[in-house]
Amino acid sequence: MYTELKSYQIIIALLKQYGISHCVLSAGSRNVPFVHSIEEDPFFKCYSVVDERSAGYFALGLAQELNQPVVISCTSSTATCNYWPPVAEAFYQGVPLIVLTSDRDPAMLGQWEDQMIDQVGMYDRHVKKSVNLPVVENKKDFWWCQRLVNEALLELDHHGKGPVHINVPMTSYNISFNVKNLPYVTKINRLETDKNLDLWSSKVEKLKQSKRILITCGQNSSVSDQLKIEMEKFFHRYNSAISVEYMSNLSCDGVINTFTCWDTRYVTERKFLDFIPDIVISFGGNIMSGVKEMLKRNCGKFEHWSIQEDGRIVDMFMSLTTVFECSPEYFFSYANQNSDETQKNDRTYYNEIKSYADSIVYPEFEYSNVYVIKNIVESIPSDSMLHLAINGAIRITNYSMLKPNIKVYANIGTHGIDGCMSSFLGQASVRSALSFLVIGDLAFFYDMNSIRIRHLGKNVRILLINNQGGEEFYYNGMWQDEASDLHTTARHHTKAEGWVKECGIKYIAVHCKDELEAAKQVFFDEAYDRPVLIEAFTEMAHDSKVLYDFYALSKPVDMKQKSKEVIKGVIGQEAAKKLKNMFNK
Template structure:
């Protein structure tokens, strides 16, 4: 087998292997050649070559998001590294283990005007779990660089001895740093950055490893919850007649079904879920905006919870945020191993545990259900909203809302469903999804950038087929996501093209002006047709519900290429239909 000659490159690669980092996303470059040589010549690794670093990082994010295992991205020096930042920020706020391996120039070549050189040390310091700047190997005893400020050697023996000593210290330092970085990504679930300086020559190889780095063990022990905390929660739980559980982004099967069933039996508990929660029960309350938006002030006061329990990632619904910030519960408990966001400005308790761990510790100790009609009242509201929802959809013309109703009903069972941000995820929130469908969305930063690349990365490692539904701006913004050779044949893309950022028409402001069209909505006449031709994606289009239904009949069938369905909706009409929707269901 072929290895890079540089010991530092060998060290990074071997420790990635020891830590079971299998998926390596590489962007072509020269300074990262030692890493590329090592990763691509070892059959253990699954390597992907993606030119655009921004897309590459989101592609890796999609892999890590689906597998919940660390995925590495490898780039050359200079501005290439900065293109990783959007995906790193998403990984940071979504607890996704992403390992960034950036090649760098030696210290003496930084700040002198050398090409492809920036200050890479700690460049992601505000959005990274751990940042490490490794030390450059000393190439040989006759080439101890002056910039390292080593002492003057008086004779050859002394020089050789000191050289070996310094190289050993450097090797030890680098092994410690790499181990700590990767362990952080695995244990604390988030992005880490390892900056790796390489000196030329970069392309030399050897047939035997010259270093054998040691991997430190990773201990993933579940920290027990303090019994006092459980007892305190239990006392408050038993006395509260109105308890609301609000669930954000969760991985599928994150909470055992038996605990969900137990919560559903308690009339004093309501469970609000979002599409990204991946939790299902007939007694739970999905489609939050549909239920919350039409409530009167009197109803909101009446339905304000005594205790609010939250867990999972960030919440999509602005309406539930407004409700709980205005009508704050007496107590807000957040269940999370890492941190607790004070989203509603009333946080009283951060239980440092996984949701499953918390419910396993709490629920078996509950001896009685407090008498309450809290869930019954909410259930009545839910039923009324659902009936009005169905009535409204029967009478509206062709629009984004009617399109999403048709699309979401069409997704086959057991599919992976990746959703674009902005209006796409908000429309999805208004409908109930089949419980066999796994839902993913980049809600850490809620940006439209990188959604397509993330979906493709997820699809590459998914056993089930993946469908990605997005708006036009998000799709075109990340069209480089199609620039790779790894898109599965069963990958499906649906672009709802309303010729601009339609979500901005829902917001307050003058919507009928050239200024708004140009700088807010950013209207356009682009289509995905020519992109599909360039990237060998089968293209379909539709302009009516009937056309959509006809195309969907074969859309999910097996094919030789991925498929994209582009649906054109009326730009001016969509916002009025959505705004009237909330008036109607009230």
């Protein structure tokens, strides 16, 4: 029988999956849930060494002679300090030890709790990986704990061997052992290019059998010609579709910009079930489109294979099973070289997604930030550079149809408001062709000092959407009432005109469609002798409404969604919001 504590259940289950069976145990109260659980499990070989310092060195010798990782487990407080010397020795000798330290309630740290010190990261400079597990109380905690234990165990022999540290907090002393079976856990495999050849082969076989392979391409500042060639070959041979957004900077046969059709405010959860893949293959950086959230909501229904050149664990869909430590070029080339010559994509899955994306109805938008951004970005010439500030600029641009070969940047590694314009100006300074920035008022005023940088060239073109505040808070439903405008949306009545002119930039104010058309004559004039900035004035509440009206034109509606709309129609938007908040308490 096993302990009731989920964190230790996960540890034990994963130790068994990794084939780690030798454990050196030091007596103590806090590690009893682990100790008693494994001493009754015939898979484990247990050794009792009371003194933790001696136990650590004993385990070091075991690991060296067995050429296998060994677990050391102790109670909380100064018992953990006695592991220091053997852990340091293991680190410098490259010996794989799993240092399992039991801990107490994190809320009681520094509150004179008996036998409690700060154990988090205590061996950091002398272990290859250190993780502090959550107290597992729900499904998300379980996933988090499982991922952290995987991260630690994977580092035991990753680019050299060495010790890892797993700290296990618990809120109360628990000696209940009434669990017959360990939970199902996912062991994350990491495949390197020169190892695990049998696993590589098995993965290719799985690809051959799959009917629905979704490739999600995150942010890339550049994509090699080789990658484009290999991805097209892969698409032609395997039953796949390639989900992109403009920041992916990938254009080849098989790509679909799913930003709109899988936006969480457009596609319903029921409708997205029609597109659940068998396997998701991800590469690149962050993903801004709704595909990330929709896949996360359906975690566990598919396998996630992550291509990471440094081998990092990136479980963005909470379904990670395999990490391929290689370049995307290597991965797709390997899959292509090992495919059958007669193998061909039947395009069923691709056509389902493409048909859904093509069914979206785009109206003639009224004057708004949607109209202005869409109008401008669709007019940008091929082979230009476009930088998008966060949120609205990214969203609306991805609802648009850009010309070919436009390189698109955005600071979405951290997705922060600061520095968008400075980054753009750095990019534009080493280009001679026209370079474009789409930015909102809050991001602009945050970084306004950057336009006085002396390296500002005449190729700079800035579209500033001034809707007097953070429209994102209207869009996300965070706006509650007029009071929200003060501190949430940061409503203002500031214009950029004075500062822009002072910096020697051509300034054009726009308030309507006709003014925008006139401004474009200068904005897209390559021969113009100065940088140009258009400040387009819109209103954030109206901008948000225009977007939701657009969604409503062709958004799929299931019974749950239809019920919500009926309620809103009967009692009104504000009353519906209050009702939702009441039930969420």
